[in-house]
Amino acid sequence: MAIRVLFHLLVVVVVIFSALSTTNANTEGDALYALRRAVKDPQGVLKSWDPTLVDPCTWFHVTCDSDNRVTRLDLGNGKLSGKLVPELGKLERLQYLELYMNDLVGPIPKELGGLKSLVSLDLYHNNLTGSIPSSLSNLSNLKFLRLNSNRLVGRIPRELTKLGNLKILDVSNNNLCGTFPTSGSFSKFTEESFVNNPRLEGPELMGFVRYNVGGDCK
Numbered sequence: 001m002a003i004r005v006l007f008h009l010l011v012v013v014v015v016i017f018s019a020l021s022t023t024n025a026n027t028e029g030d031a032l033y034a035l036r037r038a039v040k041d042p043q044g045v046l047k048s049w050d051p052t053l054v055d056p057c058t059w060f061h062v063t064c065d066s067d068n069r070v071t072r073l074d075l076g077n078g079k080l081s082g083k084l085v086p087e088l089g090k091l092e093r094l095q096y097l098e099l100y101m102n103d104l105v106g107p108i109p110k111e112l113g114g115l116k117s118l119v120s121l122d123l124y125h126n127n128l129t130g131s132i133p134s135s136l137s138n139l140s141n142l143k144f145l146r147l148n149s150n151r152l153v154g155r156i157p158r159e160l161t162k163l164g165n166l167k168i169l170d171v172s173n174n175n176l177c178g179t180f181p182t183s184g185s186f187s188k189f190t191e192e193s194f195v196n197n198p199r200l201e202g203p204e205l206m207g208f209v210r211y212n213v214g215g216d217c218k
Contacts, residue, residue, distance in 0.1 A: 026054060027090055028056055028069065028070045028090065028091055029051065029053070029054065029055070029056040030051075030087070030090075031085075031087040031088060031089075031090040031091055032049060032056050032059070032062065032070070032073075032091075033049060033051045034085045034087040034088075035084070035085050035087070035088060036049045038082050038083050038084070038085045039080045039081060039082030039083070039104070040080065040081045040082055041078070041079075041080055042079055043078065043079045045060075045061065045075065045078040045079070045080065046059075046060075046061075046075075046080075047060075048060040055068055056070060057070070061073065061074045061075055061078075062074075063096075065093060067093075069092070069093040070091045070093065070094055071093050071094060071095045071096070071117075072094070072095060072096040072098070073091070073094065073096065073097050073098060073099070074096070074098045075098060075099050075102070076098045076099065076100045076101055076102075076122065077100070077101040077102070078102055079102065079103070080099075080102040080103065080104065081102065081103035081104065081105070082104065082105070083104065083105060083106040084099070084104060084106065084107075084108065084109055084112075084123075084128075085109065086109040086110075086111040087111075088109065088111065088112060088115075089109065089111030089112055089113070089114040089115060090111075090114075091115060092114075092115070092116070092117065093117050094115050094117060094118055095117050095118060095119045095120070095141075096118075096119060096120045096122075097112070097115070097118060097120065097121050097122065097123075098120070098122045099122065099123055099126070100122045100123060100124045100125055100126070100146070101124070101125040101126075102125075102126055103126065103127060104123070104126040104127065104128055105126070105127045105128065105129065106128065106129060106130070107128065107129060107130030107131075107133075108123065108128055108130065108132065108133055108136075108147075108152075109133070110133040110135045111135075112133065112135070112136065112139075113133060113134075113135025113136050113137070113138040113139065114135075114138070115139060116138065116139070116140065116141065117141060118139050118141060118142055119141055119142060119143050119144065120142075120143065120144040121136070121139070121142060121144065121145050121146070121147075122144065122146045123146065123147050123150070124146045124147060124148045124149050124150070124170065125148070125149045125150075126149075126150050127150060127151055128147070128150040128151065128152060129150070129151045129152065129153070130152065130153065130154075131152065131153060131154030131155070131157075132147065132152055132154065132156060132157055132160075132171070132176075133157070134157035134159045134160075136157070136160060136163075137157060137159035137160050137162055137163060139163065140163070140164070140165065141165060142163055142165060142166055143165050143166060143167045143168065144166075144167065144168045145160075145163075145166060145168065145169050145170070145171075146168065146169075146170045147170065147171050147174070148170040148171060148172045148173050148174070149172070149173040149174075150173075150174055151174065151175060152171070152174040152175065152176060153174070153175045153176065153177065153218060154176065154177065154178075154217065154218060155176070155177060155178040155217050156171065156176055156178070156180050156181060156194075158181050160181070160185075160186070161181045161183050161184030161185055161186045162184055162185070163184075163185050164184075164185055165185075166185045169186070169189050169193045170193050171193060171194060171197070172192070172193065172194060172195045172196050172197065173195075173196040173197070174196075174197050175197060175198065175199060176194075176197040176199065176200050177197070177199035177200060177201075177217040177218070178199075178200065178201065178217040179200070179201050179202055179203060179204045180193075180194045180200060180202075180203055180204070181203075181204055182203045182204050183204070191203070199217070
């Protein structure tokens with residue numbers, strides 16, 4: 001009798017985990033398919049992204065872990081055009097978001113700040129506009145942040161200085177304004193990380209007069 005009860009409990013546990021796994025796969029598949037709908041794909045890079053498949057881990061350019069959760073999205077230099085979508089913020093275990101060297105436009109979704117596992121965010125060489133979301137300061141595991149060669153405007157969020165694991169930062173070749181932080185994790189970055197922003201006045205002068213006191217910066 002006890003063995004039968006244990007067996008039934010085991011079956012229930014397996015069914016629950018299977019249901020959870022399927023739900024996660026559906027959610028992540030929906031998030032990725034939202035990106036596919038939002039971009040033009042002249043080279044058919046996303047051709048394998050079939051929404052009728054439950055598991056997006058079979059799609060090209062998508063890498064998953066042993067739990068079938070998406071950990072990498074490798075779409076660099078894919079000739080994609082269009083906009084990033086907020087649904088990408090649902091990829092909870094995503095570690096690498098590689099969308100560099102495309103023709104993406106519009107803002108960086110603030111929802112990307114929910115990607116708590118993210119190690120690398122590479123959006124360089126696109127045509128992204130708007131400001132850098134302060135929500136990116138929530139990416140505590142982030143090591144590589146490359147947003148260079150876009151059309152980003154506004155100030156560099158001071159909140160980003162609390163990204164203690166950040167090793168590489170590049171926001172050069174944009175239209176950022178004000179000053180750039182020199183405290184926290186930003187203390188180790190040289191001016192090379194910020195060059196070719198015509199409206200960027202220079203580094204903050206900690207303990208002295210700061211460049212960004214007053215003035216318009218949008």
